[in-house]
Amino acid sequence: xxxxxxxxxxxxxxxxxxxxxxxxxxxxxxxxxxxxxxxxxxxxxxxxxxxxxxxxxxxxxxxxxxxxxxxxxxxxxxxxxxxxxxxxxxxxxxxxxxxxxxxxxxxxxxxxxxxxxxxxxxxxxxxxxxxxxxxxxxxxxxxxxxxxxxxxxxxxxxxxxxxxxxxxxxxxxxxxxxxxxxxxxxxxxxxxxxxxxxxxxxxxxxxxxxxxxxxxxxxxxxxxxxxxxxxxxxxxxxxxxxxxxxxxxxxxxxxxxxxxxxxxxxxxxxxxxxxxxxxxxxxxxxxxxxxxxxxxxxxxxxxxxxxxxxxxxxxxxxxxxxxxxxxxxxxxxxxxxxxxxxxxxxxxxxxxxxxxxxxxxxxxxxxxxxxxxxxxxxxxxxxxxxxxxxxxxxxxxxxxxxxxxxxxxxxxxxxxxxxxxxxxxxxxxxxxxxxxxxxxxxxxxxxxxxxxxxxxxxxxxxxxxxxxxxxxxxxxxxxxxxxxxxxxxxxxxxxxxxxxxxxxxxxxxxxxxxxxxxxxxxxxxxxxxxxxxxxxxxxxxxxxxxxxxx
Amino acid sequence: xxxxxxxxxxxxxxxxxxxxxxxxxxxxxxxxxxxxxxxxxxxxxxxxxxxxxxxxxxxxxxxxxxxxxxxxxxxxxxxxxxxxxxxxxxxxxxxxxxxxxxxxxxxxxxxxxxxxxxxxxxxxxxxxxxxxxxxxxxxxxxxxxxxxxxxxxxxxxxxxxxxxxxxxxxxxxxxxxxxxxx
Numbered sequence: 111x112x113x114x115x116x117x118x119x120x121x122x123x124x125x126x127x128x129x130x131x132x133x134x135x136x137x138x139x140x141x142x143x144x145x146x147x148x149x150x151x152x153x154x155x156x157x158x159x160x161x162x163x164x165x166x167x168x169x170x171x172x173x174x175x176x177x178x179x180x181x182x183x184x185x186x187x188x189x190x191x192x193x194x195x196x197x198x199x200x201x202x203x204x205x206x207x208x209x210x211x212x213x214x215x216x217x218x219x220x221x222x223x224x225x226x227x228x229x230x231x232x233x234x235x236x237x238x239x240x241x242x243x244x245x246x247x248x249x250x251x252x253x254x255x256x257x258x259x260x261x262x263x264x265x266x267x268x269x270x271x272x273x274x275x276x277x278x279x280x281x282x283x284x285x286x287x288x289x290x291x292x293x294x295x296x297x298x299x300x301x302x303x304x305x306x307x308x309x310x311x312x313x314x315x316x317x318x319x320x321x322x323x324x325x326x327x328x329x330x331x332x333x334x335x336x337x338x339x340x341x342x343x344x345x346x347x348x349x350x351x352x353x354x355x356x357x358x359x360x361x362x363x364x365x366x367x368x369x370x371x372x373x374x375x376x377x378x379x380x381x382x383x384x385x386x387x388x389x390x391x392x393x394x395x396x397x398x399x400x401x402x403x404x405x406x407x408x409x410x411x412x413x414x415x416x417x418x419x420x421x422x423x424x425x426x427x428x429x430x431x432x433x434x435x436x437x438x439x440x441x442x443x444x445x446x447x448x449x450x451x452x453x454x455x456x457x458x459x460x461x462x463x464x465x466x467x468x469x470x471x472x473x474x475x476x477x478x479x480x481x482x483x484x485x486x487x488x489x490x491x492x493x494x495x496x497x498x499x500x501x502x503x504x505x506x507x508x509x510x511x512x513x514x515x516x517x518x519x520x521x522x523x524x525x526x527x528x529x530x531x532x533x534x535x536x537x538x539x540x541x542x543x544x545x546x547x548x549x550x551x552x553x554x555x556x557x558x559x560x561x562x563x564x565x566x567x568x569x570x571x572x573x574x575x576x577x578x579x580x581x582x583x584x585x586x587x588x589x590x591x592x593x594x595x596x597x598x599x600x601x602x603x604x605x606x607x608x609x610x611x612x613x614x615x616x617x618x619x620x621x622x623x624x625x626x627x628x629x630x631x632x633x634x635x636x637x638x639x640x641x642x643x644x645x646x647x648x649x650x651x652x653x654x655x656x657x658x659x660x
Numbered sequence: 661x662x663x664x665x666x667x668x669x670x671x672x673x674x675x676x677x678x679x680x681x682x683x684x685x686x687x688x689x690x691x692x693x694x695x696x697x698x699x700x701x702x703x704x705x706x707x708x709x710x711x712x713x714x715x716x717x718x719x720x721x722x723x724x725x726x727x728x729x730x731x732x733x734x735x736x737x738x739x740x741x742x743x744x745x746x747x748x749x750x751x752x753x754x755x756x757x758x759x760x761x762x763x764x765x766x767x768x769x770x771x772x773x774x775x776x777x778x779x780x781x782x783x784x785x786x787x788x789x790x791x792x793x794x795x796x797x798x799x800x801x802x803x804x805x806x807x808x809x810x811x812x813x814x815x816x817x818x819x820x821x822x823x824x825x826x827x828x829x830x831x832x833x834x835x836x837x838x839x840x841x842x
Contacts, residue, residue: 157826211829542834549830556828557702564703564803567784568713 123366124229128351129529131287131449133326134475138290138409143298145387150218152194154180154205158462159254160186160261161228165305166218172199172521176228177400183249187261190252192400193220196227196420198307205458208445209463212455217633220423231398236309237503243314245393251400252463253391257281257292257355257384259444262465263391266381267313279364280307282323282330283384286447291405292385294417295356296323296330300337300391306388307343309395314381316569319343319497321385322360324350353450353527355658357382358634360498367409368384371523386466406461408433412577420461426565427457427466436470444469448476449528483536491530501530505540508547513554516547524548693722700741704733705783706805708757712784721746726755726841733804751786763821765809769794771816778817780806 144193157163164181174180174193197220232649236246245264253263269275280303293644296303311319319531325347334345348354348363358369360382366376375382375487383391386404394398402422403579406429409415411432426443429438443453444463454468482630499520507515524544531540635643697718704714709730711717720726721742728742729751730817736750736759743750753759767778767787786802789795797808798816809817822828 194803207826209829210831211824213824213829215825215826336713400820418798539834545831546833553830560803561701561703563801564705564712564784565698566787567801568705569715570701571783571785 111547119237119492119561121345121366122348122363124349125353125354125496126498126530127494128353128359129494129532130350131352131532133350134409135293135326137288137291138415138417139293141404141414143294143417143419144432146421146424146429148195148224148226149421149424150222151200151425151427152197152222152421153205153425153458153460154183154191154194154218154220155193155205155460155462156216156218156262157250158191158422158464159189159320160259161185161189161554163192163216163626164188166201166202166216168218169200173197174199174220177231177402178224178229179400180220187262188249189264190250190400191218192402192422193218194402194423195222196225197222199394204458206456206614208454208459208462209381210452214275217423217460219417225443226521228399233398234395235396236312245279246285246529248391248394251394253385253401254463255384255388255395256325256390256463256466258450258464258466260462263383263387266383267310269314269376270378272376275376275379276471277365277380278307278311278314278316278319279380279382280321280353280376280381280385281317281356281357281360282321282327282334283350283360284327285355286449286451287352288409288469289407289447290409291407293327293330293468294407295405296327296385297333297391300330301332302392303334303385304337304341304343305396306390307383308390310340310381310383316381320364322348322354322364322472323346324348324354327357327519338607343371350351352529353496353525355525356496356525358525371520398606401463404461404463404466406465407467408470409467410444410475411437411472413437422461422463425458426454426461426462428463429446429461429468430457430470437471437472441473441476442471449527449532479539479575480537481642482538485536488535490533490535494529496527496529497525499524501540505538505543506523508543511547511550513547515543515549517551521551542606566567571597574659691813694718696745697721697742698733700736700738700745701731702733702803704805706733706803706807708732714751717757727751728755729754732757732759733762761805761821764799765797765804765806765817766820767797767798768816768818769796771814773814775813777811781807781811796839798829810842 156166162183162185165184166180167182167484168174168180176193178193179190180193180199183190198220202216202218205217205219206212207215209215234244236244245267248267249262250262254260255266256265277627282292284290293480306322307319310316317575321334321343321344323334324346325331331345331347333629338345346364348360353359354363357375361375361378361380362368365378367380369375370377390401394401403419404422406416406420408429412430415433416590417430418429430443441504443454443455443457446452446467446469453465453471484486485502485505487502489502492499495501503523504516504519504524507513507519508521521544526541526544528541531538534540542543670751690718694715696716701714702719707713709717709726711726717726717730721728728746728748729739731738732753734797736753739753740750772789772794774794776789776791776795777793779787779789783805784801786798787795787808788798804819806819809819
């Protein structure tokens with residue numbers, strides 16, 4: 111389908127595939143963003159972003175202030191973690207976290223003191239700061255993408271060898287059903303978002319800034335357009351076709367530039383940030399506040415659905431309570447949206463930078479999935495796939511653990527949007543197979559790397575042992591040669607002469623004894639026997655004997 | 661007639677010379693099959709296969725002296741890959757060999773007397789320490805071969821199974837829930 115271009119909007123290029131979904135957005139957009147009251151306890155995970163988890167720099171008993179760093183970035187792909195309020199650290203220990211595994215991870219548990227004192231904010235003068243130190247500050251301030259992937263923002267803000275990225279896209283599409291946190295943020299804080307975008311633009315050296323918003327959010331579009339008056343930032347309404355909010359899809363929609371396979375949007379000169387990230391960046395730079403809170407949608411089967419400004423580390427149980435609690439008949443909770451989200455195992459898990467929505471399920475909207483039937487090769491998934499992959503073939507190979515083939519079919523270009531599973535008439539959980547295949551491949555790569563390192567170390571060890579053996583042999587040979595040169599016994603030895611004499615005497619004795627040895631042992635024999643032996647000898651040598659034997 | 665024979669034999673001599681030179685110049689020193697087999701083996705260097713390390717086992721397989729089912733750390737997956745590489749049928753793990761979950765050695769540092777026997781036994785230099793100093797295992801480098809366990813005179817080394825955490829967690833193979841079918 112084609113969209114008629116309007117004079118002030120760029121022509122949209124519809125991406126392949128995609129599906130129209132019931133939005134359910136109105137459930138949680140009835141009230142403005144509400145702040146959560148201060149809670150007695152916060153559980154702050156140290157792994158809230160993609161990459162290496164932050165290293166804890168506080169311990170039980172320490173007092174912390176709001177905005178104080180409690181986790182230092184470790185390694186390159188990592189950002190800082192900060193205390194959400196002032197109080198005392200109760201423990202640094204594994205606690206349940208929002209993760210599909212339901213496993214525990216290292217968290218800093220903070221008991222709030224109720225005063226909510228903050229560290230002195232350090233606003234940054236981004237106009238004069240050089241890009242590198244600005245990025246370093248953002249890294250320390252914990253900036254990570256708030257759209258859900260939580261990739262450290264400072265890395266994305268580094269144009270690197272390209273020196274500049276011409277187009278910056280702010281992603282306000284929010285294509286997943288039910289989620290409205292970006293919608294409300296754009297309605298209420300549009301000018302702050304655009305200020306954040308200006309900072310991003312400055313860092314990237316972008317000439318053009320585009321904001322893509324799905325057309326099912328007219329209020330957000332109006333608010334953003336109003337804020338953009340007087341600047342050259344263009345706010346563009348995009349059709350509500352899932353997954354328009356995918357970075358590569360939105361880039362294609364707005365610019366017509368297609369990201370190459372295994373590539374990033376920066377390969378075609380576009381960088382995409384979520385509007386929430388732009389807002390957080392604005393807070394970090396202009397107000398000097400590290401990332402300690404975000405907007406979270408609580409929706410679905412709860413008494414008072416809505417959007418909340420939530421401190422990172424807030425237990426999800428408390429957040430649900432703030433939304434009036436779950437209604438009877440709730441069948442589970444999803445973190446994220448219904449398409450890409452995952453089941454929450456434990457409501458003690460806290461809100462992290464990645465949590466944009468807590469969706470409480472009920473039997474009406476989320477009936478249990480019907481049993482999966484065999485693939486009938488109808489091709490519906492291939493038509494729905496926005497990445498132009500062959501989901502049915504990927505499924506086939508992933509199911510048979512033929513991971514090499516899945517990679518050949520560009521498994522890693524799959525964005526796990528769930529369109530294929532949604533349209534599958536056989537109700538096959540296709541994305542689950544892709545996730546399984548991806549994590550198996552990653553695990554194998556890890557194992558392969560470990561094996562290669564082990565081999566290198568083993569070979570080095572063998573080499574070292576061989577070298578040590580050789581060196582020892584050489585050392586011994588050298589020592590022996592020295593001994594030979596200086597004589598068997600050294601001259602310094604006072605007993606040398608005596609020893610040599612004893613040795614010589616012994617050798618002489620042995621020699622004499624050897625010379626004196628008789629050929630026959632006949633010395634001690636009686637005369638008769640001697641005669642007899644002599645006669646035998648004579649007969650043997652002489653042939654016929656003269657004397658007859660007795 | 662004679663010139664034709666001379667031309668043909670001349671060409672034959674030149675080509676033969678080139679081939680002979682190439683055979684010497686581009687000689688493959690080692691059997692490339694050994695490398696391929698060695699790449700599949702898990703490099704635990706545990707010696708459970710009966711050979712002193714992964715490479716000797718790979719060489720034995722390449723020569724046809726050893727069976728492909730002698731490597732417990734490689735498990736079923738390793739056997740499958742070896743079978744695929746060598747074009748033979750996969751078979752179950754050899755008798756008396758058991759595939760164990762991946763684990764690492766842990767030294768009880770209160771008991772360690774600093775004898776260095778485990779350091780000498782470790783095939784991948786994953787244990788640090790010195791004579792009469794406490795030793796410790798670098799868990800990232802340990803392959804879980806268990807070779808350090810037996811030499812320890814005070815039995816202070818134990819094997820610990822690597823626990824699943826968020827960094828090594830994997831998505832499970834999707835299963836159809838039976839309750840949905842009922």
